[in-house]
Amino acid sequence: MDTTKRPLTAEDLLHIDVYSDPQLTPNGYAYTYVSTIVNDDNEYTSQLFFQRLSEMKPIQWTFDKAKNNNPSFSPDGKKIIFQSTRSGLPQLWMIHTDGGEARQITTFKNGATNPSWSKDGKYIVFSAPLEKDDDVTVQSEQSKDERQKLEEEKHKKPIVINRLDYKSDAKGFYDDKRTQLVLFDIEKETFEQLTTADTNHNFEDISPDGKEILFTANLNDDADYELTNDLYLFNLSTKETKKLTNGHGAYGSAQFSPSGAKIACFGHEYAYQGATLNDLYVIDTETGDITCLSKEWDIQLGDxxxxxxxxxxxxxxxxxxxxxxxLFFIGTDFGATGLYQVNLDGDLKVLYKDDNHVFGFTYKAGTLILGISTPTNPCNFYQLNNDGKLTRLTNANQEFLSDVSLSEPETLTFSAEDGWEIQGWLLRPYDFEEGKKYPFVLEIHGGPHAMYGQTYFHELQLLAARGYVVLYTNPRGSHGYGQSFVDACREDYGGKDYTDLMSAVDYALKEFDFIDENRLGVTGGSYGGFMTNWIVGHTNRFKAAVTQRCISNWLSFYGVSDIGYFFTKWELGKNLMDDPTKLWNFSPLKYAENVETPLLIVHGEQDLRCPIEQSEQMYTTLKHLRKEVEFVRFPGANHELSRSGKPKMRIARLNHIAGWFEKYL
Incomplete structure (x- = not known):
């Protein structure tokens, strides 16, 4: 760690430029990408940038205080269709690549998103939230005042619910709108609604001959009780829909081959419920035959x-x-993500993998561009050369990185109680000195089927900057270590996943004599919040704890979470009516009397994934027992507070977490 630079602050989150969505031009000589920053109004703005591969200097294409994203090049490379919130809602806009002002294409009442060109450039297919009787030919965008009045009127009316799946952490309570696919004819400038079923349709691709649309949806009669997501073909001439998959799994990220003879996609059939690894399938569009290319692999496909x-x-x-x-794709393996290549015989080849995070890529005309993050660099784009080496194309966050000191993680591998190998990382504190003792914080990720690894993580770096040794690990249940590993925590929450974490702490204390064993802290969010609650109810070795967007009571979680009605069965093996005693035994609230660790509880008030009542129960119980506990509520924030919440709320959250550890460690 470079101590000639200043330590990181929570407020530095406001100054990080986040890159995403690289898209090569059809000829592969240039690309666009999206850059997201926080503006002076405490709002996120996203702008489109263009860069020729022969030049190091990107050119900014959009400048307004809006979210401009999802760019798509016309087949001849002369135009880009993209979505923008500059008029108030996400709508489609078009701009010529040789300059000029963007022209608004859609004025849909509820917005339009995810545009894609047909291969002949004659039409665009996009998604739009529509009600049953909406007419796409007469859509009119409402003004800001009209939208506000409509929102006020909505809050004066009762919500009538008659579905099992009736809310989402991302979208709130569902209404009568469904995502439908719409076609825009470039020459005629007309709109045609393609899908009408009472479900959400997710656009995937357009066939090379322009005759068929590929989408995913659940069109089954019992869709409200199922989590299947099938692939379908929609014929533009006959208006017929053809089902490609068997109705037992979830499929997506589908793309036609250049000739249209085949379709490639990710998917699985829930063999291990939510812990199932993705497979890579190829579908023959003429015969309907489906081939699994990944049946011999044991890695998670995707990021x-x-x-x-x-x-x-x-x-x-x-x-x-x-x-x-x-075929090219990103794979997740041992704390990193890389770019992989496979032929139609299933022979797998690593094109690029290092101690970092490949978060996205684009391929055209033999050119590959990767988006990469490292623990000490939030993002940049690179061209992957034929020799497997990278050429850096951008210099994101140059000022931030030249001013702030970041901690380089040390990779650890240790044995769990039963001999399983567990991977983790340790960050040394800012201004580290040999011979000095430092307080320690264990971080626990959510999911649980996710993965810590070699990427930039502001919260972890902030704690290191505040003077803590930070340990983060992937206990069993995490992705990146094969199917058996990611499945191993199901029906055993608080079992070997818990002892994995305790083994990690024991290992760190044994190997690093600069950790003060009397000043240990622990924190985590979502599943990590559950585990933090579980830990303080089962051991008093930690002197401070922060539980974030937590789970405390599986009995109520079943009925209040947007995923509770299936997640409880998936992860614990039982639903509420099956075995309430088992769910109570898995609940941290049961062990509240054992808690002696000062506990800070932080939670978003609009969290529908792990609703705030989970924290309310934990807080009230501990306070009633006269335990040391504090509760911080974030108005308007959902489960994504730490990742995409209001910037100032995210900073306040970070400062509360760091402040609690400062108080008790």
Missing amino acids: AMIGDTRIGQSTTGPIWDEDEKQ
Whole structure:
């Protein structure tokens, strides 16, 4: 750690530029990307940038205080369609790549998103939230005042609920709108609604001949009780829909091969419920035959890395090469993500993997561009050369990185109680001195089926900057170590996952004599919040704890979480009516009398994933027992507070966490 630079602060979160969604031009000579920052109004703004591969200087294409994202090049590379909130709602806009002002394409009442060109450039398909009787030919965008009045009127009316799946942490309470696919004819400038079923339709791709649309949806009669997501083909001429998958799994990230003869996609059939690894499938569009290319692999396909600064989407694959013999995709393995290549025989090859986080990529005309984050660099774009080496294209956050000292993680591998190998990382504190003792914080990730690893994580770096040794690990249940490992915590929450974490602490205390064993802290969010609650109810070795967006009572979680009705069964093996005693035994609240560790509870008031009543129960019980506890509530914040909440709320959260440890450690 470079102590000639200043230590990181929570407020530095405001100064980090986050890159995402690289998209190569059709000829592969240049690319666009999205840059997201926090503006002076405490709001996120996203701008489109363009860069020729022969030049180091990107060109900014959009400048307004809005979110501009999801760019898509026309086949001839002369235009870009993108979505922007500059008019108030996400709408589609078009701009010429040789300059000029952007032109608004849609004025849909509830917005329009995710545009994609047909291969002949004659039409665009996009997504739009529509009610049953909406007419796409006469859509009119409401003014800000009209939207505000409509929102006020909505809050004066009761909400009638008659579905099992009726709310989402991301979207709140569902209404009568469904995501439908709409076609925009470039020449005629007309709109045509393609899908109408009473479900959400997720656009995937357009066939090379322009005759079919590929989408995912659950069109089953019992969709409200199922989590399946099938692949479908929609024929633009006949208006017929053809089902490609068997109705037993979840599929997505689907793409036609260049000739249209095949489709590649990720998916699985819930063999291990929510802990199931993705597979890579290839579907023959003529015969309907489905081939699994990944049946001999034991890695997670896609990006399972967890962090707190990744704003914006990016492609993780699969993407075809031009001759249809190879597919590219991102894979998650041993604390890192890399770029992989596979042929149609299933022969796997690592194109690029290092101690970092490949968060997205784009491929065209033999050119590969990767978006990469490291523990000490939030993001940059690189061209992957034929020799496997990288050429850096951008210099994001140059001023921030030249001013702030960040801690380089030390990778650890240790044995759990039963001999399983567990991976983790340790950050030394700012201004570290040999011979000096430092307080310690154990961080526990959420999921539980996610992965800590080699990426930038502001919260972890902040604690190191505040003078703590920070340990973060991937106990069993984490992605990155194969199917058996990620499945191993199911029906055993608070069992060997807990002892894995305690083994990590024991190992760190044994190996690093600069850790003060009398000043240990612990924190985590979501599943990590559950585990923090569990830990303070089962050991008093920690002198301070912070539980974030936690779970305390599985009996109530079943009925209040947006995922509780299936997640409880998936992870604990039982639903509420199956075995309430078992759920209570898994609940940290049961062990509240044992808690002697000062506990800070932080939670977003609009969290529908782990609703705030979970924290309310924990707080009230501990306070009633006269324990040392404090409760910080964040108005308007949902489960994503730490990652994409209001910037000032995110900073306040970080300062509360650091302040609690400062008080007790």
